[in-house]
Amino acid sequence: MVPVRLTGPRLAIREYHHTPEELDALHALYSDPEVTRYLPFEPRDRETCADQIELYLEEAMAEERHTYRLAVVRREDAEDPEDALPVAHASLTLGTYRSAYLGYVLSRPVWGRGYAGEIAGLLCGFSFGALGLHRLAARVDVENAASAKVLTRLGFRLEGHVRHDLYKGGVWRDSYQYALLADEWTGPSGPSGPRQGG
Template sequence: MVPVRLTGPRLAIREYHHTDGDVDALHALFGDPEVTRHLPFEPHDRETCADQIELYLEEAMAEQRDTYRLAVTRLADAEDPRDATPIGQASLTLGEHGAADLGCVLGREFQGSGHGREVTALLCDLGFGVLGLHRLTARAEAANAAAATVLTGLGFRPEERARQDRLPDGERSGPDHYVLLADAWPGPADRRPAERRPEGEGG
Protein backbone atom coordinates (compact mmCIF):
# COMPACT_ATOMS: atom_id res chain seq x y z
CA MET A 1 0.00 0.00 0.00
CA VAL A 2 1.19 3.50 -0.86
CA PRO A 3 -0.35 5.74 1.82
CA VAL A 4 -2.32 8.75 0.59
CA ARG A 5 -1.11 12.04 2.02
CA LEU A 6 -2.54 15.25 0.60
CA THR A 7 -1.95 18.74 1.96
CA GLY A 8 -3.81 21.96 1.28
CA PRO A 9 -3.52 25.47 2.74
CA ARG A 10 -5.26 24.53 6.00
CA LEU A 11 -6.07 20.84 5.82
CA ALA A 12 -4.45 17.47 5.24
CA ILE A 13 -5.93 14.18 4.06
CA ARG A 14 -4.41 10.90 5.23
CA GLU A 15 -5.15 7.22 5.73
CA TYR A 16 -7.04 6.25 8.86
CA HIS A 17 -5.21 4.58 11.75
CA HIS A 18 -6.85 1.85 13.81
CA THR A 19 -6.33 3.80 17.04
CA ASP A 20 -8.67 4.91 19.78
CA GLY A 21 -8.21 8.50 18.65
CA ASP A 22 -9.31 7.86 15.08
CA VAL A 23 -12.19 5.63 16.19
CA ASP A 24 -13.39 8.32 18.61
CA ALA A 25 -13.10 10.95 15.88
CA LEU A 26 -15.08 8.88 13.38
CA HIS A 27 -17.72 8.23 16.03
CA ALA A 28 -17.94 11.96 16.78
CA LEU A 29 -18.60 12.44 13.07
CA PHE A 30 -20.87 9.52 12.15
CA GLY A 31 -22.55 9.34 15.54
CA ASP A 32 -23.87 12.90 15.19
CA PRO A 33 -27.45 13.00 13.80
CA GLU A 34 -26.93 16.56 12.57
CA VAL A 35 -23.94 15.45 10.48
CA THR A 36 -25.55 12.28 9.10
CA ARG A 37 -28.87 13.86 8.12
CA HIS A 38 -27.65 14.28 4.53
CA LEU A 39 -25.91 10.90 4.43
CA PRO A 40 -27.44 7.57 3.34
CA PHE A 41 -27.23 5.91 6.76
CA GLU A 42 -28.34 6.38 10.35
CA PRO A 43 -25.90 7.52 13.09
CA HIS A 44 -23.31 4.89 13.99
CA ASP A 45 -22.30 3.69 17.44
CA ARG A 46 -18.62 3.51 18.39
CA GLU A 47 -18.30 -0.22 17.72
CA THR A 48 -19.60 0.25 14.19
CA CYS A 49 -17.10 3.05 13.64
CA ALA A 50 -14.26 0.78 14.80
CA ASP A 51 -15.43 -1.85 12.32
CA GLN A 52 -15.59 0.79 9.59
CA ILE A 53 -11.96 1.81 10.10
CA GLU A 54 -10.93 -1.83 9.94
CA LEU A 55 -12.77 -2.06 6.61
CA TYR A 56 -11.11 1.14 5.36
CA LEU A 57 -7.67 -0.32 6.07
CA GLU A 58 -8.57 -3.57 4.30
CA GLU A 59 -9.69 -1.55 1.28
CA ALA A 60 -6.42 0.37 1.33
CA MET A 61 -4.43 -2.86 1.24
CA ALA A 62 -6.27 -4.28 -1.78
CA GLU A 63 -3.99 -5.24 -4.67
CA GLN A 64 -6.13 -3.19 -7.04
CA ARG A 65 -7.35 -0.42 -4.78
CA ASP A 66 -10.64 1.11 -5.87
CA THR A 67 -11.84 2.73 -2.65
CA TYR A 68 -10.22 5.61 -0.77
CA ARG A 69 -11.88 6.54 2.53
CA LEU A 70 -9.59 8.99 4.20
CA ALA A 71 -9.31 11.11 7.32
CA VAL A 72 -9.38 14.90 7.07
CA THR A 73 -7.24 16.78 9.62
CA ARG A 74 -6.31 20.39 10.29
CA LEU A 75 -2.68 21.37 9.77
CA ALA A 76 -2.86 23.60 12.85
CA ASP A 77 -3.67 20.66 15.13
CA ALA A 78 -0.23 18.98 15.05
CA GLU A 79 3.25 19.42 13.61
CA ASP A 80 2.73 16.20 11.68
CA PRO A 81 -0.73 15.85 10.05
CA ARG A 82 -0.49 12.10 10.67
CA ASP A 83 -0.82 12.84 14.38
CA ALA A 84 -3.75 15.25 14.12
CA THR A 85 -7.28 14.26 15.13
CA PRO A 86 -9.62 13.78 12.16
CA ILE A 87 -12.35 16.40 11.76
CA GLY A 88 -14.00 14.82 8.74
CA GLN A 89 -13.85 12.19 6.03
CA ALA A 90 -13.00 12.35 2.34
CA SER A 91 -13.86 9.53 -0.06
CA LEU A 92 -13.10 8.55 -3.62
CA THR A 93 -14.65 5.40 -5.11
CA LEU A 94 -13.35 4.30 -8.49
CA GLY A 95 -15.71 2.98 -11.14
CA GLU A 96 -15.24 1.97 -14.77
CA HIS A 97 -13.64 3.81 -17.67
CA GLY A 98 -11.57 6.24 -15.60
CA ALA A 99 -14.47 7.54 -13.51
CA ALA A 100 -14.91 7.89 -9.76
CA ASP A 101 -17.39 9.22 -7.23
CA LEU A 102 -16.16 11.59 -4.53
CA GLY A 103 -17.60 12.70 -1.22
CA CYS A 104 -16.79 14.83 1.79
CA VAL A 105 -18.28 15.11 5.27
CA LEU A 106 -17.15 17.39 8.09
CA GLY A 107 -17.95 17.72 11.76
CA ARG A 108 -20.60 20.35 12.39
CA GLU A 109 -18.19 22.78 14.09
CA PHE A 110 -15.98 22.79 10.99
CA GLN A 111 -18.71 23.52 8.46
CA GLY A 112 -19.16 26.93 6.90
CA SER A 113 -15.46 27.88 6.87
CA GLY A 114 -14.40 26.79 3.38
CA HIS A 115 -13.08 23.40 4.51
CA GLY A 116 -15.48 21.45 2.28
CA ARG A 117 -14.21 23.29 -0.77
CA GLU A 118 -10.60 22.60 0.16
CA VAL A 119 -11.23 18.88 0.73
CA THR A 120 -13.11 18.54 -2.55
CA ALA A 121 -10.29 20.30 -4.42
CA LEU A 122 -7.73 17.94 -2.88
CA LEU A 123 -9.82 14.96 -3.97
CA CYS A 124 -9.92 16.36 -7.50
CA ASP A 125 -6.13 16.64 -7.43
CA LEU A 126 -5.92 13.02 -6.26
CA GLY A 127 -8.34 11.78 -8.89
CA PHE A 128 -7.14 13.73 -11.90
CA GLY A 129 -3.51 14.34 -11.03
CA VAL A 130 -2.38 11.22 -9.17
CA LEU A 131 -4.77 8.52 -10.36
CA GLY A 132 -5.17 9.82 -13.91
CA LEU A 133 -8.97 9.67 -13.92
CA HIS A 134 -11.06 11.28 -16.63
CA ARG A 135 -14.35 11.96 -14.85
CA LEU A 136 -15.44 12.68 -11.27
CA THR A 137 -19.01 12.64 -10.04
CA ALA A 138 -20.52 13.74 -6.75
CA ARG A 139 -23.96 13.75 -5.18
CA ALA A 140 -25.65 16.41 -3.11
CA GLU A 141 -29.05 16.00 -1.52
CA ALA A 142 -31.61 18.45 -2.86
CA ALA A 143 -32.01 19.87 0.65
CA ASN A 144 -28.25 20.43 0.97
CA ALA A 145 -27.88 23.53 -1.17
CA ALA A 146 -24.57 24.44 0.47
CA ALA A 147 -22.92 21.24 -0.80
CA ALA A 148 -24.14 22.04 -4.30
CA THR A 149 -22.56 25.49 -3.97
CA VAL A 150 -19.20 23.92 -3.10
CA LEU A 151 -19.37 21.60 -6.13
CA THR A 152 -20.47 24.20 -8.68
CA GLY A 153 -17.89 26.63 -7.31
CA LEU A 154 -15.18 24.16 -8.26
CA GLY A 155 -16.51 23.61 -11.77
CA PHE A 156 -18.84 20.63 -11.29
CA ARG A 157 -21.96 20.79 -13.43
CA PRO A 158 -25.39 19.26 -12.71
CA GLU A 159 -25.84 16.01 -14.60
CA GLU A 160 -29.14 14.51 -13.54
CA ARG A 161 -31.58 14.25 -10.69
CA ALA A 162 -31.68 10.77 -9.19
CA ARG A 163 -35.22 11.24 -7.88
CA GLN A 164 -37.96 13.77 -8.34
CA ASP A 165 -39.69 13.15 -5.02
CA ARG A 166 -41.31 16.06 -3.25
CA LEU A 167 -41.75 16.41 0.47
CA PRO A 168 -45.09 17.52 2.01
CA ASP A 169 -43.85 21.11 2.25
CA GLY A 170 -43.06 21.13 -1.48
CA GLU A 171 -39.28 20.78 -1.19
CA ARG A 172 -37.49 18.26 -3.42
CA SER A 173 -35.81 15.21 -1.93
CA GLY A 174 -33.18 12.85 -3.26
CA PRO A 175 -29.68 13.55 -4.54
CA ASP A 176 -28.58 15.68 -7.48
CA HIS A 177 -25.65 14.35 -9.50
CA TYR A 178 -22.75 16.59 -10.50
CA VAL A 179 -19.89 15.86 -12.89
CA LEU A 180 -16.44 17.31 -13.59
CA LEU A 181 -14.19 16.21 -16.47
CA ALA A 182 -10.40 16.16 -16.27
CA ASP A 183 -9.94 18.76 -19.02
CA ALA A 184 -12.09 21.22 -17.06
CA TRP A 185 -9.97 20.95 -13.88
CA PRO A 186 -7.21 23.59 -13.80
CA GLY A 187 -5.12 21.72 -11.24
CA PRO A 188 -3.62 23.00 -8.00
CA ALA A 189 -1.31 25.57 -9.57
CA ASP A 190 -4.12 27.50 -11.27
CA ARG A 191 -6.87 26.92 -8.72
CA ARG A 192 -8.73 29.98 -7.52
CA PRO A 193 -8.22 30.81 -3.83
CA ALA A 194 -10.68 29.16 -1.48
CA GLU A 195 -13.71 31.31 -0.77
CA ARG A 196 -15.31 31.56 2.62
CA ARG A 197 -18.91 30.55 2.06
CA PRO A 198 -21.58 28.44 3.73
CA GLU A 199 -21.17 24.74 3.07
CA GLY A 200 -22.87 21.50 3.97
CA GLU A 201 -21.99 18.05 5.11
CA GLY A 202 -21.37 16.26 1.88
CA GLY A 203 -20.05 16.75 -1.59
Protein backbone atom coordinates in the same frame (compact mmCIF):
# COMPACT_ATOMS: atom_id res chain seq x y z
CA MET B 1 0.07 -0.11 0.18
CA VAL B 2 1.20 3.34 -0.92
CA PRO B 3 -0.23 5.63 1.76
CA VAL B 4 -2.15 8.66 0.52
CA ARG B 5 -1.25 12.04 1.93
CA LEU B 6 -2.61 15.16 0.27
CA THR B 7 -1.63 18.56 1.58
CA GLY B 8 -3.58 21.78 1.20
CA PRO B 9 -3.17 25.24 2.71
CA ARG B 10 -5.03 24.36 5.92
CA LEU B 11 -5.83 20.66 5.72
CA ALA B 12 -4.15 17.34 5.09
CA ILE B 13 -5.84 14.15 3.91
CA ARG B 14 -4.29 10.86 4.98
CA GLU B 15 -5.01 7.22 5.78
CA TYR B 16 -6.85 6.36 9.00
CA HIS B 17 -5.06 4.88 12.02
CA HIS B 18 -6.66 2.14 14.08
CA THR B 19 -6.35 3.91 17.45
CA PRO B 20 -8.91 4.71 20.17
CA GLU B 21 -8.48 8.43 19.44
CA GLU B 22 -9.23 8.05 15.72
CA LEU B 23 -12.20 5.84 16.55
CA ASP B 24 -13.50 8.54 18.92
CA ALA B 25 -13.13 11.14 16.17
CA LEU B 26 -14.97 9.02 13.58
CA HIS B 27 -17.69 8.19 16.10
CA ALA B 28 -18.11 11.89 16.96
CA LEU B 29 -18.61 12.54 13.25
CA TYR B 30 -20.96 9.67 12.41
CA SER B 31 -23.04 9.70 15.61
CA ASP B 32 -24.21 13.29 15.00
CA PRO B 33 -27.71 13.32 13.43
CA GLU B 34 -27.07 16.74 11.84
CA VAL B 35 -23.88 15.48 10.19
CA THR B 36 -25.54 12.31 8.86
CA ARG B 37 -28.68 14.14 7.74
CA TYR B 38 -27.77 13.91 4.04
CA LEU B 39 -25.77 10.67 4.24
CA PRO B 40 -27.15 7.30 3.12
CA PHE B 41 -27.15 5.91 6.69
CA GLU B 42 -28.49 6.72 10.13
CA PRO B 43 -26.15 7.81 12.97
CA ARG B 44 -23.67 5.05 13.82
CA ASP B 45 -22.62 3.64 17.18
CA ARG B 46 -19.01 3.27 18.30
CA GLU B 47 -18.82 -0.44 17.43
CA THR B 48 -19.97 0.21 13.86
CA CYS B 49 -17.39 2.99 13.55
CA ALA B 50 -14.68 0.58 14.72
CA ASP B 51 -15.77 -1.85 11.99
CA GLN B 52 -15.64 0.99 9.48
CA ILE B 53 -12.02 1.86 10.31
CA GLU B 54 -11.07 -1.82 9.91
CA LEU B 55 -12.79 -1.80 6.50
CA TYR B 56 -11.00 1.41 5.46
CA LEU B 57 -7.63 -0.12 6.30
CA GLU B 58 -8.48 -3.37 4.48
CA GLU B 59 -9.45 -1.38 1.40
CA ALA B 60 -6.18 0.56 1.61
CA MET B 61 -4.20 -2.70 1.61
CA ALA B 62 -5.97 -4.12 -1.45
CA GLU B 63 -3.68 -5.10 -4.31
CA GLU B 64 -5.80 -3.02 -6.67
CA ARG B 65 -7.32 -0.21 -4.70
CA HIS B 66 -10.79 0.89 -5.78
CA THR B 67 -11.90 2.77 -2.66
CA TYR B 68 -10.18 5.58 -0.80
CA ARG B 69 -11.74 6.46 2.55
CA LEU B 70 -9.47 8.96 4.20
CA ALA B 71 -9.11 11.05 7.34
CA VAL B 72 -9.03 14.82 7.03
CA VAL B 73 -7.00 16.72 9.63
CA ARG B 74 -6.13 20.37 10.23
CA ARG B 75 -2.46 21.12 9.71
CA GLU B 76 -2.50 23.58 12.62
CA ASP B 77 -3.43 20.80 15.06
CA ALA B 78 -0.04 19.01 14.91
CA GLU B 79 3.39 19.42 13.35
CA ASP B 80 2.90 16.11 11.52
CA PRO B 81 -0.57 15.44 10.05
CA GLU B 82 -0.20 11.81 11.13
CA ASP B 83 -0.50 13.04 14.74
CA ALA B 84 -3.56 15.26 14.25
CA LEU B 85 -7.07 13.93 14.89
CA PRO B 86 -9.59 13.83 12.02
CA VAL B 87 -12.17 16.61 11.74
CA ALA B 88 -13.69 15.29 8.53
CA HIS B 89 -13.84 12.29 6.19
CA ALA B 90 -13.07 12.17 2.45
CA SER B 91 -13.82 9.42 -0.03
CA LEU B 92 -13.26 8.36 -3.61
CA THR B 93 -14.94 5.29 -5.09
CA LEU B 94 -13.46 4.30 -8.43
CA GLY B 95 -15.74 3.09 -11.20
CA THR B 96 -15.28 2.07 -14.80
CA TYR B 97 -13.74 4.10 -17.63
CA ARG B 98 -11.39 6.11 -15.37
CA SER B 99 -14.20 7.56 -13.30
CA ALA B 100 -14.97 7.93 -9.60
CA TYR B 101 -17.52 9.28 -7.14
CA LEU B 102 -16.21 11.66 -4.53
CA GLY B 103 -17.60 12.48 -1.11
CA TYR B 104 -16.82 14.43 2.03
CA VAL B 105 -18.31 14.79 5.51
CA LEU B 106 -17.29 17.40 8.08
CA SER B 107 -17.81 17.47 11.82
CA ARG B 108 -20.15 20.20 12.96
CA PRO B 109 -17.55 22.26 14.89
CA VAL B 110 -15.67 22.95 11.62
CA TRP B 111 -18.65 23.86 9.44
CA GLY B 112 -18.62 27.24 7.73
CA ARG B 113 -14.83 27.58 7.36
CA GLY B 114 -14.50 26.64 3.69
CA TYR B 115 -12.98 23.25 4.50
CA ALA B 116 -15.38 21.34 2.23
CA GLY B 117 -14.07 23.23 -0.80
CA GLU B 118 -10.48 22.52 0.18
CA ILE B 119 -11.22 18.80 0.69
CA ALA B 120 -13.04 18.49 -2.63
CA GLY B 121 -10.25 20.41 -4.38
CA LEU B 122 -7.59 18.09 -2.95
CA LEU B 123 -9.62 15.06 -4.09
CA CYS B 124 -9.94 16.56 -7.59
CA GLY B 125 -6.20 17.17 -7.80
CA PHE B 126 -5.44 13.62 -6.64
CA SER B 127 -8.02 12.11 -9.00
CA PHE B 128 -6.97 13.95 -12.14
CA GLY B 129 -3.28 13.94 -11.24
CA ALA B 130 -1.89 10.84 -9.48
CA LEU B 131 -4.85 8.57 -10.31
CA GLY B 132 -5.19 9.71 -13.93
CA LEU B 133 -8.98 9.74 -13.85
CA HIS B 134 -11.09 11.30 -16.58
CA ARG B 135 -14.37 11.96 -14.75
CA LEU B 136 -15.43 12.73 -11.18
CA ALA B 137 -19.07 12.63 -10.10
CA ALA B 138 -20.89 13.48 -6.88
CA ARG B 139 -24.45 12.94 -5.69
CA VAL B 140 -25.96 15.63 -3.45
CA ASP B 141 -29.28 15.58 -1.62
CA VAL B 142 -31.58 18.16 -3.24
CA GLU B 143 -31.83 19.98 0.12
CA ASN B 144 -28.06 20.18 0.64
CA ALA B 145 -27.51 23.60 -0.94
CA ALA B 146 -24.15 24.13 0.80
CA SER B 147 -22.59 21.04 -0.79
CA ALA B 148 -24.03 21.89 -4.20
CA LYS B 149 -22.40 25.33 -3.93
CA VAL B 150 -19.02 23.76 -3.07
CA LEU B 151 -19.11 21.57 -6.18
CA THR B 152 -20.29 24.36 -8.47
CA ARG B 153 -17.44 26.63 -7.32
CA LEU B 154 -14.96 23.90 -8.28
CA GLY B 155 -16.41 23.67 -11.79
CA PHE B 156 -18.70 20.66 -11.37
CA ARG B 157 -21.73 20.79 -13.66
CA LEU B 158 -25.23 19.71 -12.76
CA GLU B 159 -26.09 16.69 -14.91
CA GLY B 160 -29.48 15.76 -13.59
CA HIS B 161 -32.06 15.22 -10.90
CA VAL B 162 -32.13 11.62 -9.65
CA ARG B 163 -35.56 10.81 -8.25
CA HIS B 164 -35.95 8.53 -5.22
CA ASP B 165 -32.20 7.96 -5.09
CA LEU B 166 -32.21 7.07 -1.38
CA TYR B 167 -34.69 5.54 1.07
CA LYS B 168 -33.94 6.69 4.59
CA GLY B 169 -36.06 7.06 7.69
CA GLY B 170 -39.13 5.85 5.85
CA VAL B 171 -38.85 8.58 3.21
CA TRP B 172 -37.62 8.57 -0.39
CA ARG B 173 -35.07 11.30 -1.10
CA ASP B 174 -33.96 12.82 -4.40
CA SER B 175 -30.42 13.79 -5.39
CA TYR B 176 -28.70 16.05 -7.86
CA GLN B 177 -25.83 14.53 -9.81
CA TYR B 178 -22.81 16.70 -10.55
CA ALA B 179 -19.71 15.84 -12.60
CA LEU B 180 -16.35 17.32 -13.56
CA LEU B 181 -14.06 16.16 -16.38
CA ALA B 182 -10.26 16.20 -16.27
CA ASP B 183 -9.95 18.87 -18.96
CA GLU B 184 -12.36 21.11 -17.04
CA TRP B 185 -10.33 21.02 -13.82
CA THR B 186 -8.36 24.21 -13.30
CA GLY B 187 -7.63 23.81 -9.60
CA PRO B 188 -5.45 25.93 -7.35
CA SER B 189 -2.23 24.18 -8.41
CA GLY B 190 -2.92 24.00 -12.13
CA PRO B 191 -4.19 21.13 -14.28
CA SER B 192 -2.76 18.38 -12.06
CA GLY B 193 -4.15 19.94 -8.88
CA PRO B 194 -2.69 19.93 -5.36
CA ARG B 195 0.40 17.92 -4.60
CA GLN B 196 0.59 14.49 -3.03
CA GLY B 197 3.12 13.88 -0.31
CA GLY B 198 4.67 15.61 2.66
